[in-house]
Amino acid sequence: MPLKSCSGCNKIVPYNHVCKVIAKEKSKARNSKEDAHIYNTPEWKRLRKDIHSRYNSVDLWSFYVDGTIKEAKVIHHIIEINANKELAYDYNNVIPLSVDSHTLIHKLYKTKHKDDVKELLYMFKKMYEDNKRLDYMGKYNTTTKGCKLGVNE
Template sequence: MKVTCKYCGIVDKPHHCPHKVKQDNQRKDKRIYRSASYQTARAMALDTYNYVDLWELYVNGRYQPATLTHHIIEVLDDPDKAADQMNLFPTSAENHADIHDLYKLYKDKAQNLLFSMCQDYQAGNREPEKYKSHIDDLTGVVTQKGYSS
């Protein structure tokens, strides 16, 4: 008998897909996202940055609403910073994925840039595309999004 796997196509049954990533809802970082302290810090961070996606502003030069926050210092690296408002970077889902792609290659430098973007916004510096050249220099590749992974 055949079955359809969304990753592998039509395959023989039983099929155990090597491409499917199993979600681990017991991971420590998953529990943190449901905590009241994180939810409060997240709401405060989004409000502090006026729900502006800082990546879109400083890299792509456009205003776009921020719908979520990215932990600059990742939860698994330092759980104590999980609910620290100063560690939360407002962004959109699309740019969040791009930030994670950049982290895979240039984590430390990317973290420094995100902290700098937050500081600039709080200081009132809202210059569009201010960090585009930094991202281009970091990756060595100029694309429409500002970098390529």
């Protein structure tokens, strides 16, 4: 069987090889195009504005985890669009975050603690809406080293 050099995984492979690296990149590119469409709709722009207004543009992760007030620049989908497009415009599925918190959360999503992080995000939204704020500011901590999540006692 003829062999070739795969540009995705950089291995010598059979000519009919389907590279998982290339397939993943194509899937990611396809999803990002679909996501871009969502972010340009009037529905998204309205939802984004409503979320910033409702939460005073406060990064809820920094508020409850770090005990700091940071400006939210990103509206994050707790359940990602590529997992469930029907939740793209769902008010209950989005949370305001700073760029740093957003990056951290996506790193945590790649660990075994993804579901725990999602639960925390939903809980932070509810706490903020229920006016559980200053007494809880900084109460929840996270150490990404080892991806341990916990609560300060």
